[in-house]
Amino acid sequence: MDAFYASVELLRYPQLKGLPVVIGGRRRRPDDELLVRHAELPLSEIPVADFPSLKDYTGRGVITTATYAARQFGVGSAMGLMKAAKLCPQAILLPVDFDQYRHYSRRFKAIITEIAPLMEDRGVDEVYIDFTEVPGGQREGGRSLARLIQKTILDDTGLTCSIGVAPNKLIAKMASEFNKPKGISIVHEADLQTLIWPLPCRKINGIGPKAEEKLKALGIHTVGELAAWERVALQEKFGKVYGAWLHEAARGRDDRPVVLESEPVSVSRETTFERDLHAVHDKAELGAIFTRLSEQVAADLQRKGYVGKTIGVKLRYDNFKSVTRDQTLPHYTADAKVIRQTAGQCLKRVPLSQRLRLLGVRVGSLMRADDALKQSTDQETQDHDPNALLFPDD
DNA sequence: TCTGGGGTCCTAGGACCC
């Protein structure tokens, strides 16, 4: 989806269309005041001049999405808001409204699966679709089906997307970036050298900032330059698995299937504080946050129907260094008190003299709650300990 | 003026078991 969060906000506030708008920040909805002040007005009639702008923002946070108008000023995803404010102080700043994005996410995905049922969910704003067996999926190399999907999503939601069509996920992902926004790009196997090889390595999904730097140090800047390297040489520099993958990726080879369903591995909640906190000096405040995070994780697990047995904490110090600690329980749980208690044990194993900027609670080694129940009743027949796995404290 | 939140996967060492 094109600038997804921002585009959803523009559905609510069409008067902001064409203006630099960024989504992000840590405050409650800054338009709360707007809504109160303009309670008599529909959202779409709130004057543009009354929207909060980047230059008035103080505090922590990053941009999650910027409209294309804002990107012209050099601001973009993951940029700190304070830095963005220097580049484009007049940009309108709206806070993240995840419920709203989830709602539109479900809608566009439902539209896609109606047209092409083999869809892999890649997060709130991205999917892979298998066109292979869809009627008309091969017409014009896939362009006609891509157009149909774009038009149906636009008619139903008012949102635009960009689609890349290619023989595999690796190339399709790269192709989808070629013509944003509202783009359709078809890349055939034979186009590898002309369309893919000139690109910077960083464009490959799986090469991040670290790998890019390492590649640059070797004089490898483009995918084509990467493709010139022998597999063994890359494996020497990057390790057996990653090196082999780099070798394949540079040749446009990727045999990963489109995965329709997957089980979650972990559930977590974390928060960056308004100001850095100290374990001793701000003990009460930290304790309350810690409890809230544990309760949120427990609620998330219960809502999704999972239990887990590895409980962990994550801390980020004021110097941005992070540490994690975790502990595996002998039983599965989704209980806030058990999570809070175990996470508390983990916290004791971590140095706490430095100020903290972030605290997180995580539950991993998940299992579906109904499967865990089944296991515990199996167990019951063996040792007459009802619900031992799920509810050891009962 | 630094740098969100929610994830996945990989690596590597140590414990422990057969």
Added chain:
DNA sequence: TCTGGGGTCCTAGGACCC
């Protein structure tokens, strides 16, 4: 008196992605 080989699980950190 010098110590194999394979497997699994646990833990911590880190790269990467949306």
